[in-house]
Amino acid sequence: MNMNSTVVYNDLAHPPTTFIEPKYQFRTADGSNNNRDIPDLGKAGTPYARSVQQSNPLPRNQMPDAGLVFDTLLRREKFVKHPAGLSALMFSFAALVIHSVFRTDHTPGKGHINMTSSYVDLAPLYGNDQETQDKAQGGRGLLRPDVFAEDRLLFLPPTVGVLLVLFNRNHNYIARRLLEINERGTWKDPAQHSVSQAQLDKQDEEIFQIARLNNCAWFAAIVFSDYFSCILGIVRQGSSWSLEPFDEIRNNDHQIFERGRGNACSVEFNCLYRWHATTSVEDEEWLTLQFQQLFPTKNPEEITLKDFYQAAAQLEDMEMRMHLDKWTFGNLQRQTEGPNASAFKDSDLANYLMTATSQHAAAFGARGTPSIMRLHEIMGIEANRSWGVCSLNDYRKFLGLKTYSSFLEWNRNHEIAEAAEKLYGHIDNLELYAGIQAEETKPLRKGTGLCPGYTISRAILSDAIALTRGDRFFTQDFTPYNMTAWGFADCQRDPDGYGFGSTLGRLLLRTLPNDYTADSVYTWFPFMHPEPMEGYLKDLGKLDGYTLARPKPRGPCTNVTNYAEVGHVLRNTTKFMPEYVERAAEVIKGEGFFAASENGIEEQKQCISALAPSSEAISKIGTYFYNKTKELIEQHSFSLVGEKTCAINIVRDVLKVVPLSWAATEVAGIPLKTKQRPDGVFTESQLFDMLSEIYQFIFLEVEAAKYMALKRRVKDHVQELARLIEKALGSAQSRMSLAGLFDTLSSFFGGKNQNEIVKRLFELGYSTERVVNSILALLIGATVEMSLALTNVVNQLLDSEKSGDTRDLSSLAAYTIEALRIDPPFAGVYHIAKQDETIGSLTVKQGERLFVDVATANTNEDAFHNPTILDTTGTPRERYLCGDGCFKVLGEGLASTIIAEVLRGILSFDNVRRGPGQSGDLPRFEDNTLPVLRYAYLNEKMLPSAWPTSMVINYDVPA
Numbered sequence: 001m002n003m004n005s006t007v008v009y010n011d012l013a014h015p016p017t018t019f020i021e022p023k024y025q026f027r028t029a030d031g032s033n034n035n036r037d038i039p040d041l042g043k044a045g046t047p048y049a050r051s052v053q054q055s056n057p058l059p060r061n062q063m064p065d066a067g068l069v070f071d072t073l074l075r076r077e078k079f080v081k082h083p084a085g086l087s088a089l090m091f092s093f094a095a096l097v098i099h100s101v102f103r104t105d106h107t108p109g110k111g112h113i114n115m116t117s118s119y120v121d122l123a124p125l126y127g128n129d130q131e132t133q134d135k136a137q138g139g140r141g142l143l144r145p146d147v148f149a150e151d152r153l154l155f156l157p158p159t160v161g162v163l164l165v166l167f168n169r170n171h172n173y174i175a176r177r178l179l180e181i182n183e184r185g186t187w188k189d190p191a192q193h194s195v196s197q198a199q200l201d202k203q204d205e206e207i208f209q210i211a212r213l214n215n216c217a218w219f220a221a222i223v224f225s226d227y228f229s230c231i232l233g234i235v236r237q238g239s240s241w242s243l244e245p246f247d248e249i250r251n252n253d254h255q256i257f258e259r260g261r262g263n264a265c266s267v268e269f270n271c272l273y274r275w276h277a278t279t280s281v282e283d284e285e286w287l288t289l290q291f292q293q294l295f296p297t298k299n300p301e302e303i304t305l306k307d308f309y310q311a312a313a314q315l316e317d318m319e320m321r322m323h324l325d326k327w328t329f330g331n332l333q334r335q336t337e338g339p340n341a342s343a344f345k346d347s348d349l350a351n352y353l354m355t356a357t358s359q360h361a362a363a364f365g366a367r368g369t370p371s372i373m374r375l376h377e378i379m380g381i382e383a384n385r386s387w388g389v390c391s392l393n394d395y396r397k398f399l400g401l402k403t404y405s406s407f408l409e410w411n412r413n414h415e416i417a418e419a420a421e422k423l424y425g426h427i428d429n430l431e432l433y434a435g436i437q438a439e440e441t442k443p444l445r446k447g448t449g450l451c452p453g454y455t456i457s458r459a460i461l462s463d464a465i466a467l468t469r470g471d472r473f474f475t476q477d478f479t480p481y482n483m484t485a486w487g488f489a490d491c492q493r494d495p496d497g498y499g500f501g502s503t504l505g506r507l508l509l510r511t512l513p514n515d516y517t518a519d520s521v522y523t524w525f526p527f528m529h530p531e532p533m534e535g536y537l538k539d540l541g542k543l544d545g546y547t548l549a550r551p552k553p554r555g556p557c558t559n560v561t562n563y564a565e566v567g568h569v570l571r572n573t574t575k576f577m578p579e580y581v582e583r584a585a586e587v588i589k590g591e592g593f594f595a596a597s598e599n600g601i602e603e604q605k606q607c608i609s610a611l612a613p614s615s616e617a618i619s620k621i622g623t624y625f626y627n628k629t630k631e632l633i634e635q636h637s638f639s640l641v642g643e644k645t646c647a648i649n650i651v652r653d654v655l656k657v658v659p660l661s662w663a664a665t666e667v668a669g670i671p672l673k674t675k676q677r678p679d680g681v682f683t684e685s686q687l688f689d690m691l692s693e694i695y696q697f698i699f700l701e702v703e704a705a706k707y708m709a710l711k712r713r714v715k716d717h718v719q720e721l722a723r724l725i726e727k728a729l730g731s732a733q734s735r736m737s738l739a740g741l742f743d744t745l746s747s748f749f750g751g752k753n754q755n756e757i758v759k760r761l762f763e764l765g766y767s768t769e770r771v772v773n774s775i776l777a778l779l780i781g782a783t784v785e786m787s788l789a790l791t792n793v794v795n796q797l798l799d800s801e802k803s804g805d806t807r808d809l810s811s812l813a814a815y816t817i818e819a820l821r822i823d824p825p826f827a828g829v830y831h832i833a834k835q836d837e838t839i840g841s842l843t844v845k846q847g848e849r850l851f852v853d854v855a856t857a858n859t860n861e862d863a864f865h866n867p868t869i870l871d872t873t874g875t876p877r878e879r880y881l882c883g884d885g886c887f888k889v890l891g892e893g894l895a896s897t898i899i900a901e902v903l904r905g906i907l908s909f910d911n912v913r914r915g916p917g918q919s920g921d922l923p924r925f926e927d928n929t930l931p932v933l934r935y936a937y938l939n940e941k942m943l944p945s946a947w948p949t950s951m952v953i954n955y956d957v958p959a
């Protein structure tokens with residue numbers, strides 16, 4: 001074979017690593033079929049692997065008594081805080097990791113069997129076999145509320161179970177989202193369609209398995225962000241770097257560096273992952289209490305292995321008899337009624353987790369394991385001996401580490417070294433278990449975070465990578481096809497995310513949204529004790545980005561949906577303050593941002609009068625919109641082959657551009673970068689992205705996990721835009737006479753219109769800052785939300801009869817208002833009660849948060865006849881409730897004229913209709929996670945967004 005053939009042959013894996021057979025699309029319950037050629041590799045119920053050849057004889061009958069080994073080398077003398085400041089929660093998570101991959105069978109004669117799969121597949125949540133998985137399923141692709149499959153976790157501190165409950169909730173969040181988005185359109189909501197039981201079962205199973213794939217990927221993402229950044233000490237450097245073990249890598253000879261070929265956990269891995277020494281004081285106390293309850297008549301020292309196994313079997317039997325969703329642990333109680341019946345209370349779960357974050361883990365090392373764990377350790381030592389695990393030196397040799405030539409070289413603490421020598425005689429006889437657990441530990445320095453014994457610190461990564469890179473579902477089959485496009489995007493680690501790319505923070509905010517807060521160290525660094533974390537953040541100069549205090553739960557939000565009550569809140573601005581006023585103040589300094597200021601109504605009137613002081617001014621602006629719409633349609637249309645038809649993505653190329661072009665160039669004086677104007681400041685889409693982020697931050701609901709990162713970006717955007725607006729006003733303004741200023745302005749600004757607007761604003765006696773902020777309010781408040789309103793109106797217009805009448809401006813304006821009543825851009829707005837108040841049937845307390853659901857109120861049957869039917873004739877204008885957005889910022893007259901002119905511009909083309917098939921649809925889905933958004937769209941990263949992306953229309957052109 002010549003060189004070229006070698007390279008070409010090596011392009012591909014031989015045999016291929018994955019197949020598209022449905023059978024291999026999802027993880028099996030027992031982990032089989034991860035490797036199609038060796039289906040049992042890593043399957044639950046198969047033997048442990050051995051990685052290292054034992055070369056030094058360690059006959060069991062000549063080994064020191066396991067209890068003696070514990071009493072001499074391992075038993076805790078005193079509690080020593082973990083040197084890097086790791087919290088107890090870090091090791092609760094570690095316990096979850098190991099329970100995913102180790103479950104030694106304690107049945108006599110079966111001690112070599114690992115009863116769980118050798119993959120990071122959240123087996124403690126889903127179980128190791130189909131029967132258990134079926135029991136955990138709750139229908140519709142969901143898990144039963146707050147359940148997990150493994151009773152084994154009930155022997156561990158409750159925090160471990162609580163973490164698992166979060167993964168249950170995450171599964172259910174994902175499953176609901178998958179159905180909402182319904183990417184392939186194949187699933188049916190049985191509440192709305194008739195679906196056969198067989199169809200429903202198939203659909204449920206598909207959703208469940210896709211959600212399971214995604215949830216396991218979330219688990220892995222937490223391992224590779226939060227967990228590893230603590231293990232490697234990266235969190236102290238403020239870095240979001242992570243090992244990326246999954247990607248395709250080529251060897252020098254172009255062969256594919258193996259991945260996704262399966263894994264089987266080894267006995268050595270089981271040995272080195274027993275991190276019982278790190279148990280916190282509080283977990284040690286918890287364990288002592290458990291022992292007292294299980295063995296009330298015995299001193300812990302007297303408890304034998306037999307006693308332990310008997311008690312464990314009894315406990316398992318008792319729990320197993322009970323229904324899965326009746327299980328509780330710790331002192332948690334399941335709720336018995338309400339929408340969250342059977343689930344635990346969020347605040348109880350959060351309490352366990354936050355408490356564990358505020359407890360110090362212990363340091364690794366000799367004489368560090370709590371005496372109450374003596375029995376566990378004896379079990380471990382005996383198991384390792386029965387497995388014929390190699391010596392410490394064999395293991396080091398295998399890893400390419402220097403073998404120890406003396407006990408003192410192994411541990412420089414004379415007392416430990418001498419004790420070990422007395423037990424084992426020669427360093428080569430030091431068994432792996434004691435050797436690895438009592439070895440001298442790594443000191444805290446750059447690149448270290450876990451600080452275990454030297455050998456563990458080197459070896460742990462090899463097994464972790466084998467486990468993850470070996471998994472087909474984290475490598476070749478980690479695809480948007482298997483997981484859906486949204487799911488694939490949702491489970492990715494985000495290196496730009498807050499908390500140095502924390503994924504666990506995102507999980508906490510998603511599953512316990514009222515208890516964790518968007519800026520707390522408890523949220524973003526839960527594996528670090530807050531005290532040392534404060535020091536690290538201080539050293540990094542990042543302390544002001546986080547709060548250190550333990551988060552306090554947020555009170556419930558009251559939904560106001562009744563027509564009269566909604567009207568009452570909206571009208572009484574002195575009693576109910578929109579939440580966006582506070583939000584705006586976080587990112588915009590100074591006065592004048594009238595779109596979100598406390599006494600904005602007066603300012604709003606002034607600005608509207610400056611913008612459009614007369615009906616001529618309104619119609620001039622309207623003309624701009626009509627002409628621009630036509631110009632953009634002509635510019636971006638493409639013609640279909642052989643037909644007299646043109647097509648255009650009306651959302652992307654027109655509706656998202658028209659308001660923005662107007663506000664940027666005609667109001668703010670920021671030239672846009674276009675083909676004609678390559679020296680402009682931003683492209684249309686760049687400016688849309690900036691404005692939509694600002695709008696979202698101030699006026700909409702932001703996913704808590706994204707809040708802080710968004711706030712940072714929004715501050716930058718606001719600064720940049722304010723700078724450009726001010727630059728256009730002229731920095732020399734303060735030294736100029738008013739007349740001089742306007743001469744200067746003319747040279748800065750392109751158009752005459754905004755000169756006049758600015759002039760009128762200055763004539764109101766506004767300061768420069770106030771003028772800048774007023775223009776900013778127009779730029780933000782009259783663009784992106786206007787695009788969404790336009791999209792919703794056009795979407796309805798395409799389905800309605802387009803009579804000649806609908807081309808008339810005032811009919812179109814009336815149509816617009818009615819269309820937006822039925823399909824408004826957003827559902828409502830949050831308000832804060834400034835005082836106690838009774839509104840109709842509601843009693844509201846001062847400080848209470850209200851979600852004022854304008855959309856629902858606007859379809860109230862008492863206020864609107866046939867409320868879901870679009871009817872431009874029936875309803876007096878004053879009956880419509882107006883939330884916020886462009887109608888408030890621009891005033892109703894101007895806003896409805898603008899929209900009507902855009903519609904007129906579109907309808908000036910012949911036979912306007914939807915594009916063929918799905919191209920002509922508005923792809924959106926109902927978003928139940930953020931009440932303000934009625935619909936969400938998927939952005940180019942396939943993540944939910946408030947902004948539409950596409951809808952194609954066709955129209956006819958002359959031959």
Ligand code: HEM
Pocket residue numbers: 091092094095098102103104155156157270271273274275276278279283284287376379380383
């Ligand atoms: C207070 C917390 C903990 C308790 C009460 C506890 C208890 C136990 C018990 C009773 C066993 C069974 C012993 C055996 O089968 O040999 C065990 C095994 C084990 N523990 Fe822990 N453990 C705790 C924390 C941890 C942590 C933090 C880790 C490491 C991350 C860990 C790693 C292991 C491993 C690897 C095994 C062997 C599992 C198997 O072979 O099935 N444990 N632990």
